[in-house]
Amino acid sequence: MTSLTDRYVAATLRTVPAARREEIAAELRGSIEDMIDGRAAGGEDTTAAEREVLTELGDPAQLAARYADRRLQLIGPTYYLAWWRLLKLLLSFVPALVGVVAGLVQATDGDNVGGAVGAGIGAAIQTAVQIAFWVTLVFAVLERTNTKLDLPAWTVDQLPQDRPERQITLADAAVSIGWLVIFTAYLPLQHFLSFVPARAGDGHLPILNPALWSFWLPFLMVVLIATVGLEIAKYRVGRWTLPLVVTSAVLDLAFAIPVIFLMQNDRLLSPELVARFDWLSQPDNLDTVATVTIVATIVIVLWHFAESIIKLRRTAA
Structure with a gap:
């Protein structure tokens, strides 16, 4: 097994129950090895076969959900991961940015620092609520209308780099x-x-x-x-x-x-x-x-x- 397979297995195990990680890791590694051996027996290069096998298995987050018997669905399964990743990205910085700007505007408009802090916090909360609502609504509509977004397919190049199993770096x-x-x-x-x-x-x-x-x-x-x-x-x-x-x-x-x-x-x-x-x-x-x-x-x-x-x-x- 190469580091590519190790990265794929690590990415899959990240969100599965800890009690089943060893079992799932052994099962997944065995399946990957068998699939690579099958392709290699047909004359395919081992390195190329590994990439194709991992690509065929798909996004580790989806595979992990199947192992954990967890439905990736709030508005529908098709765009769940795209919705969740976009929502996390926007909420990670947009509300804070809006809150800081709103607080600075309020502070420069008067001499009430307390009011400026309150305005900033209020703006950040409102922004977070608006982002969550509108992003979810848009993806719900896309899901219900079967709109094709032509999102790029998952590839092994998106796997996170190797890192030690630490929560605190x-x-x-x-x-x-x-x-x-x-x-x-x-x-x-x-x-x-x-x-x-x-x-x-x-x-x-x-x-x-x-x-x-x-x-x-x-x-x-x-x-x-x-x-x-x-x-x-x-x-x-x-x-x-x-x-x-x-x-x-x-x-x-x-x-x-x-x-x-x-x-x-x-x-x-x-x-x-x-x-x-x-x-x-x-x-x-x-x-x-x-x-x-x-x-x-x-x-x-x-x-x-x-x-x-x-x-x-x-x-x-």
Whole structure:
């Protein structure tokens, strides 16, 4: 077997239950080998025969669905994979891009940063909903009307490159640790050097309440440092495990609960920062900023927890 067959088998096994992967791998490799031997016996070149056999077997995602007895159908089987791949691609960047643009436009149109953040989040959510609706509707119509799209046929050249069976790569770990280190370092740095100048132009105003240095800010820094340790442990293991999921959830809550509590009680932001901006010193606007921060914190924690559970199930399925 060559690396081409190995890549095909790996791509097929990626979405089948873990308990059946060895059985399916042996069966699939045996079938591929028999088909190649049959073609080679007829005088065909082995390398060319392998490519033709894998092309004949088709898209690994479809083959995996047959092995797992899973229907690739929401609107219909014909264009399911094309619909799913296009939807994932668009949702991966378009809502975020629209949200950032909408937030920047709102911020430049007035002096309400809280409103700008809310406008950006709202625009991103609306865009995601619109994309999901219209893309699904278009493919549903194409499916029901039997419209031929003449999409290019799947070929073995589309197989992903060989990669180790890891859920957590070095690049993923490096990015996560990098952001955590930067964020941890900025907690004390923002007290002396923030992006908010004082009214008199003499120095900068701290973003977070200096009174929190008595306990909460050191506590949050400890949580962030512990999270760095978790990222290192995740990389060494290479995949999510139940202890890692539980530890991650505990650390997320240890960070999120104080942030929510302090923001809800108007204790997170520096009083000098609030007084610096007229719009922020107004109770309604400050409540808006608090609400957006709390909702964003909850969404991030839930998203991270759901992602870890999904990856754990893929490992243990």
